[in-house]
Amino acid sequence: MKPDVIIVGGGLIGLASAWKSRIKGMAVTVVDPHFGKGTSHVAAGMLAPVTEAHYGEEEVVRINSASAAMYPSFVEELEEASSQQVGYRDTGTLVVAGDPSDRAALTELVEFHQSLGLDSEWIAPTEARRLEPSLAPSIAGAILAQGDHQVDNRRLISALIEANRRAGTELITGSVKEFEVSKDKLKGVLLDNGARLESDNFLLAAGVWSNTIPGIPEPVQPTVRPVKGQSARLHFTSASHSQGAIFPRYTLRALVKGVHVYMVPRESGEMVLGATMEERGFDTSVTAGGLYELLRNARQIFPGITELELSETIAGLRPATPGNLPLLGASGIPGLTIATGHGRNGVLLTPLTAEVISDYLTKGELSWVLEVCSTDRYKQDAQSG
Ligand SMILES: Cc1cc2nc3c(=O)[nH]c(=O)nc-3n(C[C@H](O)[C@H](O)[C@H](O)COP(=O)(O)OP(=O)(O)OC[C@H]3O[C@@H](n4cnc5c(N)ncnc54)[C@H](O)[C@@H]3O)c2cc1C
Structure with missing residues (x-):
């Protein structure tokens, strides 16, 4: 049939x-x-939906926000239907400024977020480090987006x-x-x-x-066209702990000298580090340069990353329009x-x-x-x- x-x-x-x-x-x-x-x-x-809000993309923000609002009930229904946990975490997201020029760009971005009615506020470096002690002392402040969550895809x-x-x-x-x-x-x-x-x-x-x-x-x-993203998975181990590293609680995104980087900490101690944005057709190679740039920028924000175990490097293709x-x-x-x-x-x-x-x-x-x-x-x- x-x-x-x-x-x-x-x-x-x-x-x-x-x-x-x-x-x-x-x-x-x-x-x-x-x-x-x-x-x-x-x-x-x-x-x-908040930290992916870009200038001129109000309709994208609208559908992203609508889907974010559906997540808790979607997860509840799916976990029941599958008897599996999907690692949904409603800890918020910090978008950290690496230096004063990054701060200028991010404070402007907060105004844009707020003009769209999104839950986004600027917090000073001391407040950011109080919320997230794993952050570097040199950071120049952060956006707090309490409503940006994560799931283990x-x-x-x-x-x-x-x-x-x-x-x-x-x-x-x-x-x-x-x-x-x-x-x-x-x-x-x-x-x-x-x-x-x-x-x-x-x-x-x-x-x-x-x-x-x-x-x-x-x-x-x-x-659709492929937009390549290189990424890595790391793990917080007992060795990381004994070297003094603190595992972040918040999802950390950052602007470091104008370049974006993010770190997504899972409850299991896994951290996803990403990601490059490259127009290279269907190429999915992981390059030394791509990985170097991600790790260098991430370390500016979260110095403890160097103590994590590197367990996987991978690249994927975003279906972009x-x-x-x-x-x-x-x-x-x-x-x-x-x-x-x-x-x-x-x-x-x-x-x-x-x-x-x-x-x-x-x-x-x-x-x-x-x-x-x-x-x-x-x-x-x-x-x-
Ligand atoms: C590095 C990186 C980080 C990302 N991070 C995030 C994030 O944090 N949050 C977020 O929301 N999104 C994120 N994305 C985007 C997200 O991963 C994609 O938008 C999403 O996975 C697309 O899902 P999909 O099912 O359309 O595509 P896919 O997961 O690619 O599924 C398409 C499927 O089609 C199958 N297929 C291909 N050809 C055929 C064929 N001929 N016959 C049958 N099947 C076929 C493939 O095998 C594949 O399984 C990220 C993407 C990348 C690359």
């Missing part, structure tokens, strides 16, 4: 959309060669796979080689093992690879819906995307989010520059 929907791509976006659609009554199949091992595996897990993937299994979603390990479009309607997909799958509905959620699969006419393809809004909803081809282009905020946008996409697939419901993130809107953006 044909499933009601076939989802191409089992990262956070595909898996969460699958789970919600399944709960709402659809028969769902997801296809992915390596479930959860794409960009979602590399992410740091920051849930940062790898545990989130694992919980979504388990919740899907329990709910009866079909998870097929394989790669879609081609979309079969006939008479302007999407009929089926061909897999690399020769199998052919049919449905009346398809969801394209293949992240940065969403426009690399043959068969979809060029004007309909989502225009012009304007930095995701592409959600109807594609222009009957039967094909799109959910991709989540750029820097795909972990944060997982609950909102899953909700609006599953409502659209099950009931044809068009929320304000689909209007803001429609593929048509993107095309207008592209035409205007």
Whole structure:
């Protein structure tokens, strides 16, 4: 029997959309060669509607804030459905200024945050160090964003796979080689093992690879491009402790001589350090220079980082769009819906995307989010520059 929907791509976006659609009554199949091992595996897990607010991106802030508000109940429901914990932490975020010029940029940013009604305040160096004793004495102050939280994205993937299994979603390990479009309607997909799958509905959620699969006419393809991010995982060990290092409680972001760096501390003692922003196509190499820059800038803010054990280096590809809004909803081809282009905020946008996409697939419901993130809107953006 044909499933009601076939989802191409089992990262956070595909898996969460699958789970919600399944709960709402659809028969769902997801296809992915390596479930959860794409960009979602590399992410740091920051849930940062405030500290990811950039000038001119008010609509991005709006959807990011809406998704952040959904996180606590999404996590509660998922943890119950999967019997797994996902490491959601509501400790806030500090954005630290490395020197006086960084302070000037950040105090201006606080004004922008406040003009959007976001919970953001400037705090002096002594107050920042009182809240977070692991910070260097040389810092020039910080933004306190109490509402920016974090989740362990790898545990989130694992919980979504388990919740899907329990709910009866079909998870097929394989790669879609081609979309079969006939008479302007999407009929089926061909897999690399020769199998052919049919449905009346398809969801394209293949992240940065969403426009690399043959068969979809060029004007309909989502225009996502890869933005590379290098990152590292470190661990606070008993040796770190005996060397006097203090493990941070807050998520630390910083501007160091105009360059961004972040450190996301997990309860387990893991810390995610990231991330570069590089336009280098599909290259995922980790370079000595990339890592050096991250560690050097991080040490300015949190000197204790040099005592942590380095356990992993990795690079991933953010599925970016012009304007930095995701592409959600109807594609222009009957039967094909799109959910991709989540750029820097795909972990944060997982609950909102899953909700609006599953409502659209099950009931044809068009929320304000689909209007803001429609593929048509993107095309207008592209035409205007
Ligand atoms: C260094 C870094 C740090 C980040 N930190 C954060 C953060 O702190 N907070 C945040 O909100 N976001 C963060 N992001 C962004 C976030 O990771 C992405 O927006 C999000 O993971 C995108 O999810 P996705 O499901 O669309 O893509 P993916 O996770 O890449 O999933 C796409 C899936 O499609 C599959 N696929 C590809 N081709 C095919 C095919 N032909 N057939 C079938 N399946 C296919 C892939 O195997 C993959 O599993 C970060 C990204 C990077 C690189």
